[in-house]
Amino acid sequence: MDVLTKLEVLADAAKYDASCASSGAPKRDSVGRAGLGASTGAGICHSFTPDGRCVSLLKILLTNFCLYDCQYCINRRSSNVPRARFAPKEVVDLTLDFYRRNYIDGLFLSSGIIRSADYTMEQLVQVARSLREEHCFRGYIHLKTIPDADPKLIAQAGIYADRLSVNIELPTETGLVRLAPEKSSHTIKRAMGSIRLAQEEAEGEARDDARRGKAKAAPSRYGNGQGTAPVPSVDAPASRSPAGQSTQMIVGADDANDRTILQTAQTLYGAYKLKRVYYSAFSPIPDSPTALPAKAPPLMREHRLYQADFLMRGYGFQAEELFQEDGDLPLDIDPKLGWALAHRETFPVDLNRAPQRIIARVPGIGMRNAQRIVELRRLRAVRYQDLIRLRCAMDKVKPFVIVRDYRPAVAESPSEQLRRALAPPPEQLSLL
Numbered sequence: 001m002d003v004l005t006k007l008e009v010l011a012d013a014a015k016y017d018a019s020c021a022s023s024g025a026p027k028r029d030s031v032g033r034a035g036l037g038a039s040t041g042a043g044i045c046h047s048f049t050p051d052g053r054c055v056s057l058l059k060i061l062l063t064n065f066c067l068y069d070c071q072y073c074i075n076r077r078s079s080n081v082p083r084a085r086f087a088p089k090e091v092v093d094l095t096l097d098f099y100r101r102n103y104i105d106g107l108f109l110s111s112g113i114i115r116s117a118d119y120t121m122e123q124l125v126q127v128a129r130s131l132r133e134e135h136c137f138r139g140y141i142h143l144k145t146i147p148d149a150d151p152k153l154i155a156q157a158g159i160y161a162d163r164l165s166v167n168i169e170l171p172t173e174t175g176l177v178r179l180a181p182e183k184s185s186h187t188i189k190r191a192m193g194s195i196r197l198a199q200e201e202a203e204g205e206a207r208d209d210a211r212r213g214k215a216k217a218a219p220s221r222y223g224n225g226q227g228t229a230p231v232p233s234v235d236a237p238a239s240r241s242p243a244g245q246s247t248q249m250i251v252g253a254d255d256a257n258d259r260t261i262l263q264t265a266q267t268l269y270g271a272y273k274l275k276r277v278y279y280s281a282f283s284p285i286p287d288s289p290t291a292l293p294a295k296a297p298p299l300m301r302e303h304r305l306y307q308a309d310f311l312m313r314g315y316g317f318q319a320e321e322l323f324q325e326d327g328d329l330p331l332d333i334d335p336k337l338g339w340a341l342a343h344r345e346t347f348p349v350d351l352n353r354a355p356q357r358i359i360a361r362v363p364g365i366g367m368r369n370a371q372r373i374v375e376l377r378r379l380r381a382v383r384y385q386d387l388i389r390l391r392c393a394m395d396k397v398k399p400f401v402i403v404r405d406y407r408p409a410v411a412e413s414p415s416e417q418l419r420r421a422l423a424p425p426p427e428q429l430s431l432l
């Protein structure tokens with residue numbers, strides 16, 4: 001099989017993994033029509049770096065052969081899909097080639113499990129090591145780790161990769177046992193724990209060195225291009241996966257509700273210092289097993305989970321606070337508005353007196369605007385026009401705030417009435 005065909009198979013097989021955060025760029029190409037270029041080159045996806053830049057990544061699997069039979073996965077052992085496998089050198093060459101042509105800024109590499117977890121992990125590490133040491137590759141590398149692999153191999157991956165991820169796959173142990181019986185949540189969490197430990201050790205040693213005033217030369221992640229750089233020992237305090245670790249949860253493949261999903265995410269953020277949890281709406285796959293639902297969950301459910309996750313990471317919300325009862329997040333309104341409507345006793349908030357963290361909980365006011373409001377009121381009283389100037393989402397803000405020259409007439413409206421006024425109008429469903 002030639003490299004281009006492999007690329008088509010293995011880029012297509014990687015598209016179900018959301019943990020590199022596709023930007024959802026529009027699909028365009030010039031094949032058979034006027035113009036130049038394409039936004040859908042095989043395997044190229046977009047991702048956001050921690051500093052907010054949007055980067056293009058070559059997103060592929062090393063292979064879609066797999067020994068495991070996870071029911072929700074198109075690449076499972078029993079799936080009838082075309083299979084392909086790259087040699088590590090082919091991935092290295094493709095990455096360098098795409099990089100030199102300015103198609104990509106980095107690599108997102110995952111793999112089905114072949115021969116053994118250790119063998120597969122060694123192959124992934126081999127790609128990253130070769131890029132870093134033999135080719136001095138300074139682009140972004142995100143490696144998906146194999147949880148069952150030897151922790152030393154995972155630690156080595158952290159030396160070369162900017163980000164590591166271990167997919168938790170399903171929010172509950174029961175779901176994992178039912179749909180991915182060869183995986184174990186214990187092993188997945190152990191892998192996450194070892195990544196966190198390695199990061200903390202490296203950070204601790206760097207802090208100690210700084211305190212002692214000696215800038216100890218950490219083993220370079222980048223070689224001299226001759227392949228002669230010493231292989232960093234896994235015990236060396238090189239920076240470990242500096243962009244942190246992330247995970248992905250599949251939504252809608254089992255019956256876990258949003259409350260359970262967000263509680264699991266909250267535990268993972270706390271226990272393993274994850275940078276991000278990605279939520280991937282289950283998509284039915286050809287010849288899917290009967291254990292899986294026939295329909296995908298609404299995409300809006302995935303969107304609401306991301307919004308709720310953002311509230312937990314950025315606004316100090318606890319998962320529990322976002323639910324009034326067991327179940328899913330509402331689809332018609334965002335979770336912050338849902339919380340505000342369920343806690344009318346907190347509102348209206350006087351923006352000239354309330355603490356910043358309470359202002360940030362007002363629907364339509366983000367963290368940055370909450371800070372600007374607090375800065376402004378040190379100089380003078382905040383007025384209605386100030387909120388317009390700050391581009392707050394006024395429809396949402398109005399019922400929930402008091403400022404010097406404004407007090408909401410609708411503050412006393414029942415929550416249900418407010419909800420109807422603020423929710424977008426229902427759309428006619430398509431019959432086709």
Ligand code: SF4
Pocket residue numbers: 066067068069070073074075076077111112113
């Ligand atoms: S181990 Fe990964 S690639 Fe293999 S079947 Fe499970 S999810 Fe798919």
